[in-house]
Amino acid sequence: MSTYGALGEAEERIEPGVYRVSFGAFSLKECWRVAGPWLFPIMLVCKLLSAKGPYVWLPASQAIQRCAAEELSAEALAHLMPAAEELRLLGFSAGAFSRMVKVLDSTTKESAAYMSLHDDGTRLAEAVYVRSVARQGSREVEKRTIALTTLFLTEDMEAVVVTNSKQAFVSTECVAALHVMAGGPRELCSRLDEALARYGGHAKRIGTLAEAQQASERFEDARFLRLIRHGVYQKVGEEEARSVLDAAEQRAAGRC
Numbered sequence: 001m002s003t004y005g006a007l008g009e010a011e012e013r014i015e016p017g018v019y020r021v022s023f024g025a026f027s028l029k030e031c032w033r034v035a036g037p038w039l040f041p042i043m044l045v046c047k048l049l050s051a052k053g054p055y056v057w058l059p060a061s062q063a064i065q066r067c068a069a070e071e072l073s074a075e076a077l078a079h080l081m082p083a084a085e086e087l088r089l090l091g092f093s094a095g096a097f098s099r100m101v102k103v104l105d106s107t108t109k110e111s112a113a114y115m116s117l118h119d120d121g122t123r124l125a126e127a128v129y130v131r132s133v134a135r136q137g138s139r140e141v142e143k144r145t146i147a148l149t150t151l152f153l154t155e156d157m158e159a160v161v162v163t164n165s166k167q168a169f170v171s172t173e174c175v176a177a178l179h180v181m182a183g184g185p186r187e188l189c190s191r192l193d194e195a196l197a198r199y200g201g202h203a204k205r206i207g208t209l210a211e212a213q214q215a216s217e218r219f220e221d222a223r224f225l226r227l228i229r230h231g232v233y234q235k236v237g238e239e240e241a242r243s244v245l246d247a248a249e250q251r252a253a254g255r256c
Contacts, residue, residue: 024050025231
């Protein structure tokens with residue numbers, strides 16, 4: 001099936017529910033790209049043991065809610081606004097915020113994002129803020145990250161992506177080219193312009209920001225659909241799903 005066909009059918013074909021990452025389905029290339037040279041041996045052991053990773057709700061579009069800036073926490077907004085302001089200076093005038101409303105991973109405390117569309121209607125940029133926790137011995141340490149991603153769609157409806165996060169794309173499904181590099185919005189946008197030039201300047205015009213958000217949701221759901229087919233994401237049973245959802249609701253209530 002073409003990516004275009006998957007984009008049109010992904011949300012309808014993904015059975016809504018709780019899924020879990022299975023490292024056993026990762027390719028060696030994906031293990032290396034996500035983990036890097038230092039953590040690759042650990043990732044390889046996880047693959048060989050078919051270890052399980054975080055829980056997620058799929059379709060991903062159902063786990064995210066568009067919102068106004070004032071609906072975000074002050075901390076999330078403080079982390080996202082610098083990227084949003086720099087993107088506006090780079091020609092990404094139209095932008096909107098969103099937040100994750102189905103947070104099933106117990107290590108993730110908060111996740112929010114800012115998506116923007118370039119004035120030419122072809123290039124997308126997104127900044128994703130995540131506040132998470134990790135254990136260091138007996139202590140629980142909070143971590144805050146901002147992942148930046150810029151992309152354009154080819155005429156075949158595949159994405160050319162530049163990101164500063166190795167974890168942003170667990171798999172390269174539906175991705176024509178993936179460039180991972182350090183830097184902020186200006187550096188990533190410059191690299192994306194170089195990639196666009198290699199495609200002869202031909203990128204699919206997305207249109208309005210609302211259309212861009214819809215296209216992004218369909219693209220993500222198409223990617224997850226293929227990952228489900230490959231076994232990277234596996235739907236859990238009803239009892240396990242209910243336990244995960246109940247725990248997520250309790251954590252959310254505790255943050256209110």
